[in-house]
Amino acid sequence: MSTTPQYDAIIIGAGISGMYQLYRLRELGLSVRVFEDGSDVGGTWYWNRYPGCRFDSESYTYGYSWSKELLQEWDWKEHFSPQPDNMEYYDLVARKFDLRKDITFNARVKAATYHEKENLWEIETEKGEKARARFLITAVGVLSATQMPRIPGIDKFKGFSCHTSRWPKDEKGFGGKDIGMKGKRVGVIGTGATGVQFIQEAAKVAGHLTVFQLAPEFCAPLRNSKITPEEQAKIKASYDQIFAKCKESSAGFMHDFVKKSVFEVSPEEREAFFEYLYERPGFEKWLGNYVDTMMDPRANAVITEFMANKIRQRVKDPVLAEKLIPKNHGFGMRRVPMDTGYYEVYNQDNVTLVDLRETPIQEIVENGVKTSDKIYELDILIYATGFDAVTGSFTRIDITGVGGKKLKDKWADGPVTYLGIGGHDFPNFLTLVGPHNGATFCNIPRCIEQNVEWVSDLMKYMRDHKLTRVEPTAEAEKEWTEHVAETSQYSLFTKVDSWFMGVNINMPEKKRGFLLYAAGAPAYKAKCDEVAAHNYEGFEMK
Numbered sequence: 001m002s003t004t005p006q007y008d009a010i011i012i013g014a015g016i017s018g019m020y021q022l023y024r025l026r027e028l029g030l031s032v033r034v035f036e037d038g039s040d041v042g043g044t045w046y047w048n049r050y051p052g053c054r055f056d057s058e059s060y061t062y063g064y065s066w067s068k069e070l071l072q073e074w075d076w077k078e079h080f081s082p083q084p085d086n087m088e089y090y091d092l093v094a095r096k097f098d099l100r101k102d103i104t105f106n107a108r109v110k111a112a113t114y115h116e117k118e119n120l121w122e123i124e125t126e127k128g129e130k131a132r133a134r135f136l137i138t139a140v141g142v143l144s145a146t147q148m149p150r151i152p153g154i155d156k157f158k159g160f161s162c163h164t165s166r167w168p169k170d171e172k173g174f175g176g177k178d179i180g181m182k183g184k185r186v187g188v189i190g191t192g193a194t195g196v197q198f199i200q201e202a203a204k205v206a207g208h209l210t211v212f213q214l215a216p217e218f219c220a221p222l223r224n225s226k227i228t229p230e231e232q233a234k235i236k237a238s239y240d241q242i243f244a245k246c247k248e249s250s251a252g253f254m255h256d257f258v259k260k261s262v263f264e265v266s267p268e269e270r271e272a273f274f275e276y277l278y279e280r281p282g283f284e285k286w287l288g289n290y291v292d293t294m295m296d297p298r299a300n301a302v303i304t305e306f307m308a309n310k311i312r313q314r315v316k317d318p319v320l321a322e323k324l325i326p327k328n329h330g331f332g333m334r335r336v337p338m339d340t341g342y343y344e345v346y347n348q349d350n351v352t353l354v355d356l357r358e359t360p361i362q363e364i365v366e367n368g369v370k371t372s373d374k375i376y377e378l379d380i381l382i383y384a385t386g387f388d389a390v391t392g393s394f395t396r397i398d399i400t401g402v403g404g405k406k407l408k409d410k411w412a413d414g415p416v417t418y419l420g421i422g423g424h425d426f427p428n429f430l431t432l433v434g435p436h437n438g439a440t441f442c443n444i445p446r447c448i449e450q451n452v453e454w455v456s457d458l459m460k461y462m463r464d465h466k467l468t469r470v471e472p473t474a475e476a477e478k479e480w481t482e483h484v485a486e487t488s489q490y491s492l493f494t495k496v497d498s499w500f501m502g503v504n505i506n507m508p509e510k511k512r513g514f515l516l517y518a519a520g521a522p523a524y525k526a527k528c529d530e531v532a533a534h535n536y537e538g539f540e541m542k
């Protein structure tokens with residue numbers, strides 16, 4: 001008789017999706033255990049506690065929508081909430097719904113194996129702890145597999161250094177530790193959404209900040225502000241409308257594309273609209289723009305020129321401005337970092353931009369970074385070098401399905417899934433926000449809720465019909481994978497390299513291919529609903 005504990009379901013990850021999935025399965029009366037690598041809940045907001053980390057989504061569109069009581073109880077303090085407040089929120093959720101009692105913390109799952117005879121999954125953590133369950137649900141997030149650069153000498157640096165997603169904890173609060181950047185020589189490698197948030201903050205306190213930039217992004221102003229008591233009352237009174245609006249929009253935000261071409265309007269009207277958008281908070285200038293800016297390269301060139309000129313206006317030194325303007329992609333073709341005075345940082349005397357295209361890094365040395373030009377002496381070196389996106393959090397676990405088949409091998413040429421939620425040869429394996437899932441390009445909690453609710457309904461259906469095994473058919477996953485490829489052709493995301501395409505300069509072995517779903521959240525939801533309405537068409541159940 002095995003002493004390994006057994007549950008109805010095991011969830012990997014106690015972030016936004018894992019927490020909600022736990023809640024829903026418990027409501028169904030199932031026994032559930034969550035295994036979480038971190039020492040607390042919160043996922044992305046637990047790990048990313050570097051200075052400057054905050055939402056780029058409007059706070060009130062980001063919280064859970066499924067508890068009216070929680071919505072009324074919690075006050076977002078800022079329109080784009082900072083990381084410590086976000087952690088405070090997830091702490092409240094965990095306490096309110098008593099989630100922690102079913103979560104094992106500091107437990108990194110290293111392997112998960114399906115046992116055909118017993119129709120059970122068995123997981124093993126790095127500490128050797130084992131557990132079994134009928135269902136294995138991954139809630140591992142899209143950007144959680146930290147990717148350090150492969151630069152010689154990283155271990156030699158004598159000062160403080162870390163990846164932004166491994167910033168030390170402030171043991172007394174919810175945020176990151178004060179590592180003492182004040183007056184110090186700080187260096188940062190990477191200028192994606194994370195690098196930009198960090199640089200803006202570090203430039204305020206560092207004695208000198210050196211930014212090592214490979215290729216710049218097109219950043220756009222966040223325009224954050226505090227939520228006034230009047231706004232708070234209005235937000236709380238209109239949650240139903242807010243969430244209804246998000247549900248209709250292509251990426252789960254309050255904004256949606258204007259169903260008009262850039263070329264349908266006069267240059268004056270277009271310019272005025274761009275200016276209006278530039279003054280608006282959040283992603284509206286990206287996701288509330290003319291629809292063809294994200295589909296037609298000619299239309300994209302128009303908004304790209306507008307955004308490039310904004311950088312030229314904001315950076316005093318024209319040579320430096322050109323270095324900060326992307327030349328390898330248009331505006332919005334990669335994830336747009338939201339900025340708060342980012343470009344103005346480069347007008348400060350205490351900030352230097354090192355263009356790695358001109359002078360590449362050769363190695364990290366004891367006292368700093370050595371480029372082809374010189375050694376930049378540093379006390380602190382921060383890596384904002386991104387993630388092994390979307391698939392990395394799966395392939396870093398040894399996942400074995402029917403007949404010893406490895407998920408890693410199945411996805412060697414790119415992910416193959418049905419609805420981004422499961423795959424053939426991997427029965428009872430449900431991947432929240434998995435690759436090619438509609439939740440991947442979305443105001444993520446909005447689409448997470450759809451994923452979790454769909455999975456919970458599936459599990460209820462199986463219980464009610466006395467079914468114990470569900471597996472996508474090979475045909476269904478082939479069709480879905482082709483559909484994802486087909487719909488992605490119209491998106492400019494696929495025309496450039498970025499983490500959306502699985503590209504990370506530090507992982508040349510990772511095959512380039514679209515990892516998201518481009519047809520939009522409403523289309524994804526409609527497809528999932530249709531599948532459920534047809535008794536989970538495309539899944540074999542017994």
Ligand code: NA7
Pocket residue numbers: 143149150151189190191192193194195212213214215216335356384385386387499504505506
């Ligand atoms: P990103 O967007 O993948 O950005 C990583 C950055 O690090 C990017 O500027 C990279 O340059 C740079 N990078 C990576 N490796 C190196 C090396 N070896 N040398 C120099 N520069 C390097 O990750 P983020 O964490 O900023 O953002 C991820 C998402 O989190 C973001 O989209 C939000 O949704 C939240 P490159 O792009 O390759 O030129």
